[in-house]
Amino acid sequence: MKVLVINAGSSSLKYQLIDMEDESVKAKGLCERIGIDGSKLTHKVPGREDFVVDKDMPTHQTAIELVLEALISPEHGVVSSVDEIDAVGHRVLHGGSVYTESIKVNDDVKKVIRECFDLGPLHNPANLMGIEACEAAMPGKANVAVFDTAFGMSLAPYAYRYAIPEEYYDKYKLRRYGFHGTSHMFVSGETIRYASLPEGHQRVIVCHLGNGSSISASVGGKAVDTSMGLTPLEGLVMGTRSGDVDPAVVQFICDHEGISVDDMLTILNKKSGVLALSGNLSSDFRDLSSAAEGGNEKAQLALDAFAHKVEKTVGGYLAVMNGADAIAFTGGIGENDCAMRAKILEHFGFAGVKLDPEKNKVRGERCEISTPDSAIRVFVIPTNEELAIARETVRLS
């Protein structure tokens, strides 16, 4: 069975064709500048040179048509006809409180995705365009929506409700949703399998640390808490996002600088985080680490603040679950930044966590990095959201 995985953004569309026999990626690529001058498709097939098409893509529909042409092209393709694609899986940001798991797309599903435009204004409209483009280009083929918010739907009300007047929850469904859900679902499941955690001992903390970062706590693969909120802005210090701040900061800056709340949210999303703490040096942890090693105090402050917030969150989740059986690191930083992992885990000696410094040298590969006598086992588990979406697509189509 071959599954096409689509991640549609407002002006871009990423895709992977995955052969589910062995879960290998047959081809992947990116359409850029959809609806803007100078659109381009870059199509990659393992072991071959990239195939680049500079062609106008006024709509997502034209982008999908170009992707299908590339996939079946005698020269650059990997299948002989579109019939060889069995189903399509779509990353969809927001399913509101309606969808607690992935679902095969029908008119009701599209209606809910549309109703959630308010909650995911940058992503949901594009996600729906991606689905409708696939329906038009491949009529009759199953489309499956995999929601980034679904994993957070198992939270109890005391974990997802904001302590603000009830009317805002009733009227607008303002609550903590949690994002990166597909990654947290995948990594918590893979950790349980890889570690062979027995039933009743499947309390897992997943630290997804990348440009966007979030942490989840789950029991038996079901989330009990997650650090992102109504939007991905809540929680950890991130590359350019502030994470938690006192909301009074927003009012103070808006009043004193004469800027709007919208402007302030742009600052909190795009100009804050480690980028801001490092004095605008960089949002990239490789740059920050080398600057800190060279004595740059602001870069060191950024790294310290990032680690501090991760430690507080993991510590909080240890309390929430009355302990943990495994901690898994994933995302660009979690998978590759050995020094940051060691810095964070130093704080969990009280809980009996023992890191094996040799094993902790691993980058981008699955590995248990704790010692055999560690009270909580610690792992590096690379995330793979596309594969998670493809597996959900197989399960539901």
Ligand code: ADP
């Ligand atoms: P996104 O949220 O955009 O998917 P990623 O998960 O790709 O982000 O993570 C990007 C971050 O991972 C960057 O800050 C980058 O510096 C960091 N990173 C990637 N490789 C390394 C490495 N070898 N050492 C330290 N940090 C790394």
